[in-house]
Amino acid sequence: MISNAFFHPLAPIPGNKLIASTHLFEGLFFLSGRVHHFFPLAHKLYGKVVRVAPNIVSVADKDMIREILVTTDYPKSAVYQAFDYDGHENLFSARNKSLNKNRRRLVAPAFGLQYLQSLEPLIHKCISSLLQEIDGILDGSRTAKNKTSKALPPGQINIYSFMIRLSLDIIGETIFGQSFEMVKDDAHPVPQQLEKTIKRAMTQALIPWMKYVDPFDSSFLDFGAACVKQRKASGEEGRRADLLQYLIDAQAKEREDSDGESGDEREDMVYGKLTDKVIEVEACVFLIGGADTSSIIMTFTLMFLVKHPDKLSKLRSELDFATATNPYGSLPTYEQIRKLPYLTGCINESMRLNPTITLGIPRDVDEDVVINNYYFPKGTTLFAHPLQLHLSEEYFPQADKYIPERWIPDESPFPPVQDFTYYPFSAGSRNCIGKNLAMMELRLVLAALILTYDMELVPNQREDCVQYLTPSLATGSYIIKMKRRHGAQSSDHRSCVSTY
């Protein structure tokens, strides 16, 4: 410990010598689920570059973050190994840059705006089901399914529980071609397996020998495998416009062009071939990447809006205007709301104040380097910490305030937001591949809820988060008072503009 604290090549970097001399504190902070409190405190005390463990440095400097994530684009840290499935690197976990590049090249078109359009009816279907459930609870014809929701007074809805269940259903529909029916029943086993898988991976990322205590459990992957098998077996009749179909079609094309697999699984993976295993694993990775992230951002945005009724009412006016010609009771189409500036501003501002990346984004230094006069030997892990930029007065005046107008040049009281100060979806070659799908989901869900219900704050609720991979509300609950808007018809009569 003394050697780590005083004689290590990273010893000159500011930080608490005791904390920096061992992995113990970092491990404890992570396992407590409260590590997101530790990093801001460390930066407040020691500045923009802080050593937090023997070989780990947290970086909150704008130019250095750009260098780490975008310019040099350092490889993902070895901690991502914990997210390999069954020994397979995947889109999210790959440290091997060429594997990731090949894999992204194959799946990227599935996240392009054109293909995403075909997913809109599937998202609408899930939203309709959500509105039906909320209506049912509000009019007393349905009982709340989640246990924290059951004891609520009339007119109050646990919106966090609904957002978690809705985003699982949306991922189920858009990736696997089947909703988990979590909004309706809250009973499917896969979401629980998913939670277990993420917790196991996070523990093993910190304590690698835990893999011997809590070995790989394939139940989560078995679901993906069954979906692929079932879809292939159902042939032309089973075709659906979803991401699984996209991957299966891409595989068929690859095989047709006689550019298919060699038969050697490892070799096929390195060259980015779409084997069945790859399809199964990547579909499950999308579930990990897309469920908890979208649900917490939707919840945070609604939380900000009910706390700022003036902003909520401004957003509603924008949405009412954009959808004024819709048939009575129909859901907004993506085309109608995609470019609405205030809706985008409300979401951006929510992800600025409460992004999912509060743990930092870890990258490994693969050769000795000097960045901004700091020397980092090969093997250093740099945690890029964009949250510190998001909350900095230097880049975001009145940084602690929810001001969606700052994202609209004509309305902003501040200078334009600078490039490389805002990273809700990370940046560089490993940015979020699901960004377009996420933004589509966020816009469609928030617009539907705001157009359909009056919402009001229920004061004095706990809002603290625990964070393993992504943040979640510690109580599993956020309650909002909701009432059907005057004139908005019941969802039983609701029809979608697009058909499904």
Ligand code: HEM
């Ligand atoms: C609001 C919702 C979302 C947010 C805030 C978000 C944020 C992020 C961030 C910050 C990263 C970088 C993580 C890192 O480097 O450790 C990332 C990566 C990733 N995201 Fe998302 N994400 C969202 C939704 C989605 C969706 C809907 C999907 C897929 C269906 C998805 C799939 C992925 C994948 C596969 C990666 C890894 C990409 C790579 O390393 O090449 N995400 N996301």
